[in-house]
Amino acid sequence: MPGPIAISFIETDLDALKEATGKLAVLVTPDGKLDPAGRRLDRLTRGALTRLVESDRWGKVKAGEGVSLGYPAGMAASAVMAVSLPRRPTVEEARKAGASLAKFKGTEALTLAAGSTGRVAELALGLVLRSYDFTTHKTAEAEEAAPAAIMVGKPEDAAAEARPLMALAEGVFFTRDLVNEPSNVLTTTEFAERLAAMQALGLEVEILEEEALAKLGMGALLGVGQGSDSPSKVVVMQWNGGKAGEPPLALVGKGVVFDTGGISLKPAGGMEDMTMDMGGGGVVAGVMRALALRGAKANVVGLVGLVENMPGPNAQRPGDVVTSMKGDTIEVINTDAEGRLVLADVMWYAQERFKPAGMIDLATLTGAIIIALGHENAGVFSNNDALCDAFLKAAKAEGEGAWRMPLGQAYDDKLKSRIADMKNVGGRDAGSITAAQFLQRFVKPECPWIHLDIAGVASVKSDTALAPKGATGWGVLALDRLVRDNFEG
Ligand code: BES
Ligand code: MN
Ligand code: ZN
Numbered sequence: 001m002p003g004p005i006a007i008s009f010i011e012t013d014l015d016a017l018k019e020a021t022g023k024l025a026v027l028v029t030p031d032g033k034l035d036p037a038g039r040r041l042d043r044l045t046r047g048a049l050t051r052l053v054e055s056d057r058w059g060k061v062k063a064g065e066g067v068s069l070g071y072p073a074g075m076a077a078s079a080v081m082a083v084s085l086p087r088r089p090t091v092e093e094a095r096k097a098g099a100s101l102a103k104f105k106g107t108e109a110l111t112l113a114a115g116s117t118g119r120v121a122e123l124a125l126g127l128v129l130r131s132y133d134f135t136t137h138k139t140a141e142a143e144e145a146a147p148a149a150i151m152v153g154k155p156e157d158a159a160a161e162a163r164p165l166m167a168l169a170e171g172v173f174f175t176r177d178l179v180n181e182p183s184n185v186l187t188t189t190e191f192a193e194r195l196a197a198m199q200a201l202g203l204e205v206e207i208l209e210e211e212a213l214a215k216l217g218m219g220a221l222l223g224v225g226q227g228s229d230s231p232s233k234v235v236v237m238q239w240n241g242g243k244a245g246e247p248p249l250a251l252v253g254k255g256v257v258f259d260t261g262g263i264s265l266k267p268a269g270g271m272e273d274m275t276m277d278m279g280g281g282g283v284v285a286g287v288m289r290a291l292a293l294r295g296a297k298a299n300v301v302g303l304v305g306l307v308e309n310m311p312g313p314n315a316q317r318p319g320d321v322v323t324s325m326k327g328d329t330i331e332v333i334n335t336d337a338e339g340r341l342v343l344a345d346v347m348w349y350a351q352e353r354f355k356p357a358g359m360i361d362l363a364t365l366t367g368a369i370i371i372a373l374g375h376e377n378a379g380v381f382s383n384n385d386a387l388c389d390a391f392l393k394a395a396k397a398e399g400e401g402a403w404r405m406p407l408g409q410a411y412d413d414k415l416k417s418r419i420a421d422m423k424n425v426g427g428r429d430a431g432s433i434t435a436a437q438f439l440q441r442f443v444k445p446e447c448p449w450i451h452l453d454i455a456g457v458a459s460v461k462s463d464t465a466l467a468p469k470g471a472t473g474w475g476v477l478a479l480d481r482l483v484r485d486n487f488e489g
Contacts, residue, residue, distance in 0.1 A: 004128045004131070004132075004166065004169050004170060004173060005127070005128060005131045005145045005146075005147060005148060006147040006148070007124050007127065007128065007147065007148045007149075007150060007162070007166075008147065008148075008149050008150070008155075008159075009120075009149075009150050009151075009152050009155040009156075009158040009159045009162070010149050010150070010151055010152075010155055011151065011152075011153075011155055012036075012037065012113065012115065012151040012152065012153060013151065014036060014037060014040045016111075016151075017037065017040055017041060017044065017075075017111075017113065018044055018074075018075055018076065019076050020075075020076060020077055020111040021076045021077065021078075021109060022077065022078060022105075022108040022109030022110060022111065022146060023077060023078060023079050023080075023081065023104055023105050023106075023108050023109070023110045023111070024041070024075070024077035024079070024080045024081070024110075024111050024112075024113075025066065025080065025081040025082070025083055025101055025104065025110065025111070025112045025113070026038050026041050026049075026080070026081075026082055026083070026112070026113045026115075027082075027083050027085045027097070027112075027113070027114055027115060027117050028049070028053060028082045028083065028084060028085070029084070029085070029086055029087060030061070030063055030084050030085075030086060032053030032054065032058055034049060034050075034053070035113075035115035035116070035117075036115065037113030037115055037151070038082075038113075038115075041080060041113070044072065044074065044075055045069060045072045045075070045080060046073075048069050048072065048080075049069070049082060052067060052069065052082055053082075058084070061084045062084065063084055063085055063086060063089065063093045063096070063097075064083070064084065064085060064089075064092075064093045064094075064095075064096025064097045064099070064100060065083070065084055065096070065097075065100055066081045066082060066083040066084070066097070066100040066101065066104060067081065067082050067084075068080070068081045068104060069081065069082065077111075078108065079104070081100075081101070081104045083097050083100055083101065084097075085097045085117055085123075086117075087116070087117055087118065088117075088118045088119075089117065089118060089119050089122075089123075090119075091119060091122050091397070091399075092399055093119075094118075094119035094120070094122035094123040094126065095122050095123065095125060095126030095129075095399070095465075095466065096126060096465060097123050097126065098122070098123040098124060098125060098126025098127035098128070098129075098130065099126045099127070099129070099130035099465055099466055101123075101126075101127050101148075102126070102127050102128075102129075102130035102131045103130065105127075105131070105145075105148065107143045107144075107145050107146060108146055109146035109147060109148070109149075110127075110146075110147075110148040110149070111148075111149050111150075111151065112148065112149070112150045112151065113151045114150050114151060114152050115151075115152075115153075116152075116153050120150060120152055120158050120161075120162075121158060121161035121162035121165050122165065123150075124148075124150060124158075124162050124165065124166075125162070125165040125166070125168065125169060126466060127148060128166065128169045129169055129172060129466040129467065129473075130465075130466050130467070130468075131145060132172075132173060132176060132467060132468060133145075133468065134176065134177065134180040134470060134471070136177075136180075136181070137182070163294075164294040167290050167293035167294035168290050168294070168476065168477060168480055170289060170290065170293055171286040171287060171288075171289045171290025171291075171293065171473075171476045171480065172286055172290075172473035172476045172477065173286075173473070174282075174285060174286045174289045175282045175283050175285065175286030175471065175473040175475075175476050176282075176286075176467070176470070176471040176472070176473045177471075178191070178194070178278065178281075178282040178285060178286075178471075179276050179278070179279050179282045179458060179459055179470075179471035179473075180459075180470050180471045181275070182275050183257050183258035183274075183275045183308070186257055186275075186278070187230045187257060187308070188225075188228075188230040188231060188232060188233050188255075188257055188306040188307065188308060189230065189231065189233075191233075191235075191255060191257060191278065191281070191304075191306050192207045192233050192235050192306060194285075195207075195235045195237060195285055195304065196235075198237065198285075198288065198289060198292065201289065201292040201293060202239075202292050203237050203238065203239055203288055203289075203292050204237070204238040204239075204240070205235065205236070205237050205238075206235070206236045207233055207234075207235050207236075208233060208234040208235075208236065209231065209233060210222065210225075210231050210232055210233075213232060213233075213234060213345075216325055216345075216349060217323065217324075217325045217327075218234075218324070218325045218345035218346075218349070219322040219323040219324060219325070219345075220322050220323075220324040220325070220330055220341040220342070220344050220345045221234070221305055221307060221341060221342045221344075221345040221346065222322075223316045223320065223322040223332065223341060224256075224262070224307045224309055224316065224335075224338040224341050224342055225307035225308060225309075226314050226315065226316055227262060227263075227309070227310040227311055227312040227314055227315025227316060228307070228308035228309070228310040228312070229310075230257065230307075230308045232305075232306060232307045233306040234303060234304065234305050234306065234346055234349070235255075235303070235304045235306065236301065236302075236303050237284075237285070237288045237301065237302040237303075237304075238299075238300075238301050238302075239288055239291045239292055239296065239298070239299070239300045239301070239302075240299050241291065241295060241296045241297050241298055241299065241300075242297055242298040242299040242487070242488070243299070246299050246357075247299070247354070247355055247356055247357040248298075248299035248300055248301045248354055248356050248357065249298065249299070249300045249301075249356060249357055249358050249359075249360070249483065249487050250300075250301050250302075250303065250350040250351075250354055250356035250358070250359040250360070251284045251287060251288070251300065251301070251302045251303070251359075251360050251361075251362070251479065252280075252284065252302075252303045252304075252305075252343060252346050252347050252350055252359060252360070252361040252362070253278075253280035253281030253282070253283060253284035253285070253302070253303070253304045253305070253361070253362050253363070254277070254278070254279075254280035254281060254305060254339045254342055254343055254361075254362070254363035254364060254365065255278040255280065255281030255282075255304040255305050255306040255307070255342070256274075256277040256278055256307055256308065256309055256338060256339060256342065256364075257275075257277070257278050257306060257307070257308050258274055258275060258277065258308050258309065258310070259274040259277040259309045259336070259338065259339075260274070260309055260310055260311060261309065261311075261335065261336035262309045262310065262311055262315055262316060262335030262336060262338060263311050263315050263316070263317055263318060263335045264318055264334045264335040264336040265311055265336075266336060273459070276364060276458055276459040276471065277309075277339070277364050278304075278306070278364075279362075279363075279364045279454055279455075279458030279459065279471075280304075280339075280361065280362035280363040280364060280365075280452075280454060280458075281304035281305070281306065281362075282458070282471070283362050283454070283458070283473070283474070283475040283476055283479070284302040284303070284304055284362060285302065285304065286473060286476040287300075287302065287475070287476050287479045287480060287483075288300065288302040290476060290480050291480065291483065296480075296483060296484070296488060297488045297489055298483050298487040298488045299487075300483060300487070301350070301354050301356070303346050303349070303350050304346075305342040305343065305345065305346040307338070307342055309335070309336075309338045315335070316332055316335050317332075317335070318332060318333060318334060318335055319331070319332070319333070320332045321419065321420045322341070324341075324344050324345055324348065324442070325344075325345045325348045325349060325352075326344070326345075326348045326442055328421040328422065328441065328442075329420040329421045329422075330344075330417075330420055330421065330422055330423065330424055331417040331418075331419055331420040331422070331423040331424070332423075332424050333423045333424055333425045334424065334425045337424045337425045337435070339363045339364070339365045339435075340363075340365065340424060340435055340438045340439055341424060343361055343363060343365075343439055343442070344438070344439065344441070344442040345442075347359065347361055347439065347442045347443065348442050351443070351444050351447055356447065357448070357487075358384075358387050358447070358448040358449070358450075359443065359447055359448070359449045359450075360391070360449070360450045360451075360452065360479070361439065361449075361450075361451050361452065362452045362454055362475060363451070363452070363453060363454065363455075364453075364454055364455040364458050365432070365435050365436075365451075365453045365454075365455060366431050366432040366435050366453055366455055367431070367455060368430075368431030368432040368435075369432040369453040369455050369456055370455055370456040372405070372432060373401075373403055373456055374456055375456045375457060375460045375461075376401045376456075376457075377401035377402055377403040377456070377457070378395075378400075378401065378402050378403070378452050378453060378454045378456065378457045378474065378475070379403065379405045379432050379436075379451075379452070379453035379456075380392065380402050380403060380404045380405060380450060380451075380452060381404070381405050381407055381433070381436035381439075381440075381450070381451040381452075381453070382404070382407075382448075382449060382450045382451070383407070383440065383443065383445075383448065383449050384448035384449065384450075386448070387448040387449075387450060388404060388450055390482060390485070390486050391450055391478065391482050392404065393485075394478045394479070394481040394482040394485060395478040397478075397481055398477035398478045398481055399465065399466075399477075400457075400474055400475060400477060400478045401457065402452070402478070405432065405433060405436070406433065407433065407436060407437060407440060408433075411426065411430055411433045411434050411436075411437045412434075412437040412440070412441075414426030414427055414429075414430075414434050414437070415434060415437060415438055415441075422438070422441065424438065426438070432453050435453070436451050436453070439451050452475065454474060454475060457472060457474040457475075458471065458472065458474060459471045459472065460472060
């Protein structure tokens with residue numbers, strides 16, 4: 001599978017522009033100012049750039065967008081693009097410019113004359129993220145994407161700035177690959193193996209098998225997986241880059257490798273989308289990868305509950321009562337409300353074992369969150385305003401939509417069961433909130449906690465700013481930033 005495209009920063013060389021093969025691009029300010037490379041390209045194209053920026057068209061081009069000049073005569077390049085970007089762009093503008101360049105580039109080589117424009121590393125991140133393609137299962141030889149070279153004043157400085165951002169891109173790509181992978185390939189065992197392979201990056205990775213989970217008393221999680229031939233597992237990934245003994249941030253992911261609904265079977269139409277029901281676990285894995293690759297100075301532990309929700313002779317039935325690791329009993333009214341059963345046990349285990357400074361769970365938990373927020377925002381639920389505000393700030397800075405939702409006793413009351421401590425569904429109304437209330441029953445009151453319902457944002461059916469349709473990797477950038485701004489140094 002082609003990894004992130006290779007990007008190199010090179011010294012600006014105006015004489016090389018005429019000979020550069022593949023695609024060629026230059027940054028032009030929104031008010032039409034050309035830098036030295038722009039002026040050189042203008043001469044090579046016999047004034048095409050000047051004509052563009054003096055036309056009405058340029059005024060309508062937003063910062064970060066580009067205009068292709070087509071096929072310039074007398075030059076080696078196959079096409080030239082002018083990208084509108086202020087000399088001091090915002091992070092968002094710079095990444096958007098990178099995304100525009102990724103689409104312009106296609107699989108060809110790209111040379112970008114970036115001059116002295118700022119945030120060129122962020123531009124490179126946008127370029128890499130938008131170049132992602134999931135070609136694993138295309139039998140036609142996947143074209144290895146050609147590299148990109150970015151001409152700047154100080155190549156070493158730009159490369160140093162880009163290094164941690166490329167670690168982020170690798171994390172995002174890891175998440176996207178996991179989420180895009182079909183469920184016959186990404187079984188619980190395969191998922192665990194891919195996470196275990198991250199030991200090579202300095203992460204400590206343990207795989208807890210069913211026997212160990214039974215000993216721990218994880219009856220809620222094991223009940224979900226008991227109808228599948230794929231064994232249930234919990235993977236624990238530790239990154240100890242911070243001070244020894246400092247309590248970690250815990251990230252907990254729902255890793256349902258396929259969700260048929262179980263005996264409460266889902267309808268056939270669209271069921272194939274449930275290959276992405278391990279999206280929460282995928283984000284946790286991607287964040288851990290990014291933290292390791294950039295050598296984050298923080299203690300973070302990532303836990304993923306891996307199960308497959310299948311019907312079958314041994315499957316859990318509606319009406320069954322299971323006992324969670326916490327000790328609370330749960331009446332399983334609907335076997336399709338399985339994610340919360342998995343998370344309940346993994347979250348309890350995370351708190352018992354690690355006494356975390358904070359805990360964030362991620363899950364493609366409810367269809368109801370898509371009804372509420374669409375594909376633009378993840379649902380955010382929290383018992384702690386400070387942690388929640390810090391997360392919302394990080395998500396905003398990274399351009400990842402996140403919207404806080406309420407919690408409250410009246411919602412929790414919906415979970416009362418006649419025969420057990422609670423039931424696993426609270427009815428149709430406020431389905432995402434009652435799901436969050438269920439989870440909160442497994443959060444110790446003193447533990448700052450955020451629940452992220454990512455059902456609408458983990459995988460989407462149309463292209464987004466920084467990803468082609470399919471898995472987005474939503475959350476990797478925001479969580480990395482949360483760690484960077486609040487748990488390091
Ligand atoms: N994995 C689904 C939620 C989901 C739906 C994710 C659509 C992505 C897209 C979850 O396990 C589920 O089935 N939830 C049920 C809960 C209900 C039975 C209370 C739902 O949302 O319908
Ligand atoms: Mn389900
Ligand atoms: Zn599910």
